[in-house]
Each structure stands twice: as C-alpha cells, then as structure tokens.
Amino acid sequence: DTEVTQTPKHLVMGMTNKKSLKCEQHMGHRAMYWYKQKAKKPPELMFVYSYEKLSINESVPSRFSPECPNSSLLNLHLHALQPEDSALYLCASSQDKRDVYTDTQYFGPGTRLTVL
Amino acid sequence: QKEVEQNSGPLSVPEGAIASLNCTYSDRGSQSFFWYRQYSGKSPELIMSIYSNGDKEDGRFTAQLNKASQYVSLLIRDSQPSDSATYLCAGGISSGSARQLTFGSGTQLTVLP
Numbered sequence: 001d002t003e004v005t006q007t008p009k010h011l012v013m014g015m016t017n018k019k020s021l022k023c024e025q026h027m028g029h030r031a032m033y034w035y036k037q038k039a040k041k042p043p044e045l046m047f048v049y050s051y052e053k054l055s056i057n058e059s060v061p062s063r064f065s066p067e068c069p070n071s072s073l074l075n076l077h078l079h080a081l082q083p084e085d086s087a088l089y090l091c092a093s094s095q096d097k098r099d100v101y102t103d104t105q106y107f108g109p110g111t112r113l114t115v116l
Numbered sequence: 117q118k119e120v121e122q123n124s125g126p127l128s129v130p131e132g133a134i135a136s137l138n139c140t141y142s143d144r145g146s147q148s149f150f151w152y153r154q155y156s157g158k159s160p161e162l163i164m165s166i167y168s169n170g171d172k173e174d175g176r177f178t179a180q181l182n183k184a185s186q187y188v189s190l191l192i193r194d195s196q197p198s199d200s201a202t203y204l205c206a207g208g209i210s211s212g213s214a215r216q217l218t219f220g221s222g223t224q225l226t227v228l229p
Contacts, residue, residue, distance in 0.1 A: 045217070105217060
C-alpha cells in the first residue's frame with residue numbers, strides 16, 4: 001500500500017482567512033514533504049520533515065506554516081495568502097532510508113487551492 | 117546549480133509505437149532517478165526508479181541510466197492512449213538527513229489512436 005491521503009481536495013479562501021491542509025500516511029514512512037505546483041510546471045519543494053523534525057525549509061514565506069504532530073500526519077497552516085499562492089499543494093512521503101539511493105517519494109492526490 | 121533537463125516536447129506518437137523520453141542532469145551527486153507520470157489535474161504517480169547504470173524493465177516501461185553521460189531515459193513500448201500524460205524526470209540527492217528530488221520541467225506525451 002502506497003497511499004498518501006490529503007484533505008481537503010479543493011479549498012477556496014480569501015486573503016484574510018486562516019485555513020489548514022492535512023496530509024496522512026500509514027506506511028510507516030519517516031519523511032514527509034510539502035510541494036507547491038503551478039500549472040504546467042514541475043512540483044517545487046517547500047518543506048521536508050524527517051523523523052518529525054523540520055529538516056528543509058526552501059525559503060518559503062511565513063504565511064505558510066508547516067506542522068508535523070506525529071510520524072503519520074503533516075499539516076500546512078495557511079494565513080494571509082496572496083492570489084499568486086493559488087496552486088496544487090502536494091504532500092509526499094518516503095521511508096527516509098539511510099540507503100538514500102532507494103528512498104522513494106509517493107505523492108498524495110493534492111489540494112487545489114484558490115486564493116481570492 | 118543542480119539541474120535536471122528534459123526534452124521539451126510536446127511529444128506525439130501513434131498508438132502501438134515506442135515513446136522515448138529523455139533527461140539529462142548536471143549534478144554528479146545525484147545517485148537515484150525517478151520517472152513520474154502526471155495526468156492533467158492529478159498528482160504525480162511513480163512509474164519507475166533506477167539507481168544503477170544500464171536498463172531496468174517493468175512491463176511496457178524501460179528506464180535507462182548512463183552515469184558517465186549523465187543521461188536518463190524512459191521508453192514506453194506499445195504506447196496506448198491512456199499513456200497520454202506529462203512525464204516528470206527527477207534526480208534524488210541527499211542533503212544532510214533529508215532526501216530531495218530535483219524535477220525536470222516535464223515532457224507532455226500524447227498517444228494518438
């Protein structure tokens with residue numbers, strides 16, 4: 001089973017709203033990732049959690065705040081977003097093997113975010 | 117700068133033909149490579165991974181890696197209309213305790229019935 005789930009599937013929010021995206025996996029993976037993908041572009045890495053600790057933050061604006069409450073769950077808290085933040089937000093997970101060559105990321109279905 | 121370049125496409129092939137997707141990378145630190153398929157409006161789905169020089173076959177898909185030439189390819193035999201999608205090549209690197217993927221820009225494949 002390589003299932004990563006994300007909720008909600010679609011989200012429309014105003015620039016003053018606060019919302020959260022949720023990601024869950026039950027594969028025992030210890031690394032979880034947030035990506036942002038704009039139309040006709042590849043995914044852009046935002047954050048990486050390894051063993052529930054933030055290990056990479058790709059200079060993402062502070063209006064995006066990640067949280068990893070436990071090894072199965074990853075949240076992305078959104079506040080005061082801009083219309084240009086509208087995109088597909090993808091969560092992924094991997095085993096975070098020490099054998100880096102075989103560590104494979106599996107993506108969730110994504111949340112389509114529209115900021116008005 | 118770590119980069120993964122894909123042949124720009126779009127690529128159209130007739131049904132039943134072989135589709136060839138190519139990718140080059142600039143970072144010799146990349147040790148693992150992944151091909152993802154992404155249908156319009158959907159998330160990337162893993163097709164193949166390859167770590168060693170040579171060919172790796174899985175059904176109609178064959179991935180090829182040449183580390184000396186820093187070249188990765190994906191061949192799709194007996195292409196079907198359902199193979200029409202964007203194919204993303206990604207190189208994996210280790211950055212401290214985390215793993216990162218560097219994606220190419222993607223190649224849009226259309227298989228014509």
